[in-house]
Amino acid sequence: MYTFNYGCHFFRQLVRLHDPARPLQVEIHPGLHCDRYQCPHCFGHGQRPLPGKVLSAPELGRALDDVMAVDPLIIVSGITTEPLTHPEAPALLQAIRSRGLRLERNLTIQSR
Numbered sequence: 001m002y003t004f005n006y007g008c009h010f011f012r013q014l015v016r017l018h019d020p021a022r023p024l025q026v027e028i029h030p031g032l033h034c035d036r037y038q039c040p041h042c043f044g045h046g047q048r049p050l051p052g053k054v055l056s057a058p059e060l061g062r063a064l065d066d067v068m069a070v071d072p073l074i075i076v077s078g079i080t081t082e083p084l085t086h087p088e089a090p091a092l093l094q095a096i097r098s099r100g101l102r103l104e105r106n107l108t109i110q111s112r
C-alpha cells in the first residue's frame with residue numbers, strides 16, 4: 001500500500017524549487033535572558049543572562065539591507081530567551097518594520 005507523505009513531498013518541492021542564495025526566512029534571537037522563566041515548558045529556568053556583545057539596531061539594519069531584495073519572512077523569537085530583553089528591542093523591531101519586511105514574532109509582553 002502506498003501512503004502519500006505530505007511532509008516529505010513539501011520538503012522535496014522546497015529543495016527543488018528553492019534557490020539557496022535566496023533565504024525564505026531569517027530568524028533573529030535578540031534576547032539575552034528572560035525576565036520571567038515561568039513558562040512550564042521552558043528549559044531556560046535558572047539561566048543567567050547570556051554573556052557577550054549584542055547586535056545593535058543599526059547593525060541589524062545593515063544585515064536586513066543585505067537580504068531585503070529577496071523579501072524573506074523575518075522571525076523574531078528566542079531559545080530560552082525573551083526577545084524583549086534586548087536593550088534596543090523597540091529599535092530592532094522598528095528596523096524590521098521600517099523596511100516593510102514581513103514580521104513574525106514570538107514575544108512575551110509582561111504587565112506589571
Ligand code: SF4
Pocket residue numbers: 033034035036037038039041042043044078079080081082108
Ligand atoms: S524564555 Fe519564553 S518560554 Fe521561556 S519562560 Fe521566558 S517567555 Fe516563557
